[in-house]
Amino acid sequence: MNSSTELSASADDEIYKCLDLKSPKSFFLFAGAGSGKTRTLVTILNKFRTEKGKELCLNGQKIAVITYTNAASDEIKRRLEFDSTFIVSTIHSFSWELIRPFQHDIREWIRKNTKTELKKLEEEQRRGRAGTKAFREREEQIKFKRNRLKNLDNISRFTYNPNGINNGKEALNHAEVIKITADFLSLFPLMQKILISSYPILLIDESQDTKKELIEAFFKIQENFPDKFSLGLFGDTMQRIYTDGKIDLGDNLPKDWAKPAIITNYRCPKRVITLINKIRSDVEEHEQKPVDNAEDGVVRLFIVDSNNIPDKDLIEKNISSLMAEYTSDSLWESLNSNVKILTLEHHMAARRGGFFEFFEPLYSQDKLKTGLLDGNLSGISFLTQQILPLVEAMRANNEFAVAKIMREYSELLDEENLKESETPIEQIKKTGESVDSLLKLWDSGQEPSLLEVLQLVGELNIFPIPENLIPVTYYSPDEDLGDDEEEPQDKDEIIDAWRAALKCPFNQLEFYTDYISDKSAFGTHQGVKGLEFPRVMVVIDDEEARGFMFSYEKLFGAKDLSDTDIRNINEGKESGIDRTRRLFYVTCSRAEKSLAIVAYTKNPEAVKNHVLSEEWFSEDEVIDMNLFLSE
Template sequence: MTAEAAELSNITLDDPVDEEIASYLDLASPRCFFLFAGAGSGKTRSLVKALNHVKATYGRDLSLHGYRVGVITYTNAACEEIKRRIDFSPLFYVATIHSFAWELIKGFHHDIREWLRESLVADIEELRVQEEKGRAGTKASITRLAQIESKSKRLDRLGEIKSFSYNPNGENREPNSLNHSEVIAICSAFIAQKPLMRWILVGRFPFLLIDESQDTNRHLVDALFVPAQEHSDRFALGLIGDVMQRIYADGKERIEDALPENWAKPSKKLNHRCPKRVVTLINKIRSEVDTHIQEPRSDAIEGHVRLFIRLSGAPDRKAVEDEIRARMAAVTDDASWGQIDNCKVLTLEHHMSAKRLGFENVFAPLYEIDSWRTGLLDGTLPATRFFTQSILPLIEASKRGDKFAVSRIVRQSSPLVTAPALKAAEDAGALLKQAQSGVDALMALWEEGDPVCGEVLRSVAEHQLFVIPDALLPVVEVLLAESAEAEEAAPEAEADDKAGDEADDPLTPEMGALLSMMNAPFAEIDIYRRYVSGLASFDTHQGVKGLEFERVMVIMDDSEACGFMFGYAKLLGEKAPTATDMKNMEEGKDTSIDRTRRLLYVTCSRAERSLAFVAYSENPEAVKANVISNGWFSEDEIDITK
């Protein structure tokens, strides 16, 4: 075989797998399957090929009977990518797991009401039992009592709700709204417990394919096994995924081991993304977990991998990481490593990225509110969206002297110059002057330096430049009151009395978080916007699954991590497993070492050209000895602090 033929043979290695999947999507004889698709294996390509096969073979029959093919993906971006590749064919229903679940249950308002009633009664009873066992007056007791009150009110209102609503991309705060976890729980329960729901599911979707199945809610996956077995003659469930890329706690552990015996288990072997050296590394990392081995493309570059071990006491992490990027530029003969915008730096947690990028004063207080995290991370939280989408564009346009853009933004968004306002005004020109005065006052804040968010918001409110969102109205009231008090220069005694009153009537956590954000420099707003838009050089380990970058730097730093879910020191051999880890190992449960290994696998497999690890350690020599012993790195690939 010639070298050219060998290369062609390697690149087409997985083509038979695509043909195998197509054979399972047969209306006359469907078969459920789990497709192992490791990092960079082209699973989206295989998914699209399968859908195109169904359309070409059964499209007419499916349409005549009102059937569609269901495709569940993990993110909205993945949905749009698949829709684009299948030319937005109406034969396919492509949705995130939450959207799909809501699509199934949204018409069953009576059943939803009864499920909620049972769930709320059970939750309230459990909380009351805990309260009886606990101590009154503690923070835990206060929290329990607040939860009992909130759930009791919701239970009392259930009878008044005629229909329920849900927005997969929103906060769902209305009295008749379901939250994200409830939609998944209700859908799972209905599929598992109601034969009618299973008939509806199968009657609408004879084929259902789930991408990233290892991270799909385990209760829903278990529920879907029921119609897969019950209607095996007319329904094919296809799961696509990789157990080593499970990074979310509610995913199904060891999903491959839970599959019924009659399921097909095709496997893709080729890695189209990573250099040969990176493929060797990720195979080593997963070798203690399973026997799946990937092959690099024969036309792949060799690539570079380096481990930099630095003392955890290093005071200036940024300087350390800048110096390491300079070293990588020399090692790889790639000057782009020297420019951080050309690299993707992966941290363990969002607050680590916020600290390094410089927007932690905006981010940290808001991230403390659990119910705000989704909106904060995708940029839809009303409090931050007002700054990023209304105020920031106006300021940027003003700074660059773009009067046309300033005028357009004001006309589109300011209540002062809406068509009804101008029509109703006795002097429309006065309103235009007022709007211009508001812009001038806002920009004047920068004459004395970089203002904080609170100063910017107060200026906007004082001049009625934009409509303040409901979430920020209480904040505006506080800011305006503080401004008035400062002008009046209240006596010290009165200030002391007020401080005492506030101690007796503490702020809600949400209000405290917003007021804390108001002290953040406004310059952090643009950095935050770039981060949540995926435009920043930093991201989290979890946030880049499915993405790829030429140059990747992975930060392994337990000292900056807030939780106990992950631990690089244990994975790298610096620290011994805890008693809890040992107990979980014996019981076959997930450990922090397992979770960290999977996270490391995900981060490594993002790299298209070169990969740098930065491990902050109290015992660099122990880490070096361990990774060499494991065969992860050779000695000449390790740069260690002496």
Template sequence: MKANYELDEIDSEIYKFLDLKEPQSFLLFAGAGSGKTKTLVNVLGEVKKNDLDKLIGLGQKVAVITYTNAACEEIKQRLNYDASFSVSTIHSFAWSLINPHTEDIKEYLAQMLNNKVEELKEKLAKAKNPNNKTALQNKARLEKTQDRLKSLKQVRNFIYSPTELLGGRSALNHAEVIEIASYFLFNKPLLQQVLIRKFPILLIDESQDTFKNLLEAFIHVREVHKHVFCFGIIGDQMQRIYGGGKNNIAESLGVDWKIVDKKTNYRSPKRIIELINSIRRDDDGWQQEPFKDEVGIVRLFIVNSERPDKDSIENYVRDKMAEETDDLQWKRPVQKSGDIEVQETVKCLILEHAMAAIRGQFSDFLLPLLSIDKYRDGAVDGSRKEFSFLINVVVPFINSIKQEDDFGIMKSVKLYGNLVSEQNSDFVSSPFDSLRDTKARATELKGLIAGDGATIFNVLKLIKDLKLIEIPSELSIHLIDGELPDEGSDSEDDKITIAWGKAFSASIENLVNYALYTNGRLGYATHQGVKGLEFDRVMAVLDDKESKGFMFSYEKLFGTVAKSKTDLENEQQKKDSAVSRTRRLFYVVCSRAQKSLAVVAYTSDPSALKSNALETWFKEEEVIVL
């Protein structure tokens, strides 16, 4: 990497913290558009220029952990893919730490699985109806857990991939890798030594969304080894968008930590920074300063939520913004005959996933699952195993079936099933007959998919029965027939059973649309999908009526609907509430804009929203009631 950068004052301060003769752990508080990635790369460039030879001589590296693969790739690219730096996602890094410790992993899993066996036995003993679907699922879970427990002794090495779907008795899932790494770092001094000797400098980007237990484990290692280990935490609590992160990181750090602020916003013009500062003032009060001289344009369009013509309203907003900003790229591009794809010039951000699901026609599948806390993050970004399998295995297979793509069909069957495999004796003895049989099974599945009313349940059940693809146990237990539990049940297992039952009763097109959404191909995105990104023109759409009240409320944020008793109690106890979560989302979305921003707010009370908007965040000339 050529030294074509200049360190600013903050860059220089952070570089000094990385001096291993006197390491200084720190929290870099970096708001939206503050250039934290640039600072990170600049500091690492200085390490390369001055300190890398010494680190290499000691067999050491600087480790950088990011939240997403995209962020990881960006940093690697800016470092010219220099192997002297270990840049990885949190899952990859955690796996690299625990991977060699097979016997320790076995011991941990044996204890965890034994506990799970006892828990499931207790649930089955208390089951009022043994034919209840939840009870039958728990019986299947118990058998699966006992089988895994018995097979542990046969595992020579565990396997894991942060990007691929791996199966078998030796495979670990994402959650297990994080849990095991966190536990080992807290409880095994040997692993602490491995970490600090191999990576005496560890920097975590997007720390606000790093798994709470793992972040606390790293902080613990730093407290024990502070004289030889430098731990840098980089992030912004206001941009926390996942549920598993740690709240109030700064408050949990000791007095010997340094806290540094990057207050300059290099992304947005003055008016947009003024707006996001106002949004944030009621939260932690932290404020930014503009770098650009441009003023920028903000408009708030207020619309009665009862109006049905939302597409035409949002097209009008585009036209109006083109007029207000003198920027024709606000207008919707026209699809010309023969065009493969027209580049979108306005980023439309739907601020809530339930709202996106309704607009994207996959609400029957997603909404029931959003009601289950442990599924929420993994469902909205497709990272949890059940959802990843549906997105990356089932939907491509269905598309190949629809398109009569024999190559795609056989590829899926070979990768994810046993029909075309050396494990299938019929295929080994008579491969051509097996291939014809596989094609006949695929044709039977196509008949179901092509018919009216094909549900996700029916399609998955037939795939399982025809043995085309091996369905993981996390999903196959929801294909068990049985009596559904009562809707009003307080049992978490019953709630999960009911949620999957509703989700699987959705049409197969729901699942196809859901996959398009998680892959960013439905024409709009949510706050998770634009994490760390920026766009010239942003249109943010707020609509509580479409969001179905899941976790967020823009009407409450704007003061047109009263806060609930729970909201008030949460605020008094300094807990997360619907209003605080919504404020963070609104902040993240508005702070993506580089030139101009349109906020389209659907409301049950347009006059009240206008009045409250003028008292808080917007100016008279910026508010337009449609």
């Protein structure tokens, strides 16, 4: 057994000892980039199944495993041979299965929450000016919420699909399911007892990005039942991407928790591991080691003076050619599927990928960011899973696909509506005419706006419009409100963001969907988490990104820290530097063979001096691209 295998086996043994049904122990496993968390998880669970699975089954219990994505869930299920000893699911699926039996309590939670939201809207409406845009938008929201309260007692059963659309008066959305679950687990002792009696062991992968309110609820249950419940967290705070995770996860854990660590990186070559260790060394002591037979690898930093940039596409193509030379790897020669381009800020991918006008307004709203990036934002799934597939099927003249989508989502072909209709054939004919009318928006090679498509879908009653998009459908992009506009504080910034986004051409929705599905030339933060690529190009450009939450110029020493940065650092609070460092770590740690970092900067000399002084790169690894551009 080599040294890296011994280290992993040690962590496996420590974790396995925690999964004792008679004397459970909770733990936080540090598992850095490329550490093989899934291998560790599957190894431990297979051993548990062999040695203790029978005892668990006799007690009518299971082990719950919460994963970050459906893909991860499917992979773990497969490797566990779909054994019913384990319940493997995403956090949304797991949450719904917990609360689904408590329909009355769900109803009362919605009643209380809707009343609170309605009261706030009505108060804002009293302060607003009648006839203005914001007033009309709130009027629609108030109407919707009043109707929801009115119909609440008529709903026999609430529904929720963690992987699809949640429309209709009985449907819950993703955010509601998480909030309800967190509240139920925190407030109801019965729910806590149900959890631990069903799942005495709960393991959470990518725990650093699990919703803060849920993680805190699980901590509370573990504190209340330490002798009956083992909570196992797998994660790496350096790889926390979303702002709604628990910031200090892993810090100040109870003294009786185990704190195993996997320090082997099975993915990256030696040179990349040295770099990512340096990146995190200023904030954490964790240091990874390569496997014994790891390749050396190649890393280069290309510095580009952003004060005078000609053509960025041309620059990056030149860099790929240089990487082919430095690595003796001809697959670097052109920027295609052989090279994964990772942007540290989504604006950059949006601009390059052709969906900036759709993406930018929504991304500018903090409340919408996470849902926009994972595709679960209310309204986004409606556009990407109903409208876009329908349009694609229509344009491909795929009548079977059109019919399937309409049967699944459209009220026009709802089974009850067809039964109540005196002439079902006429109803079906009407549906076909509605679809044909929608397709006419693309006549003569035109590209309609998303808003035009949405409005016509609503007018033709093709699909029910989600609550948050209803106010937008009452607005025309040509409408001139002039002096009718209310004061800025009376605006609804979320609705304004949606309105701006939906003005874009429809094809931007297609480009955005490819991006979040990881089908474009660029990688999303969510898309690349856990993934690996032989050749990686990381592009850094503060000016293009226009982000206020991140600053690569500061991280690379080209710009001084602000007073706020310094104060946050001194007070132990999260700063923009912390967020930027984490994103830089995640992207660099995707590389299996070679890594190119392209840094556009206003101060090339400062960047070079800083990275050399920090010992992130050696002198021969830092390339001044302006020398090539001046030739």
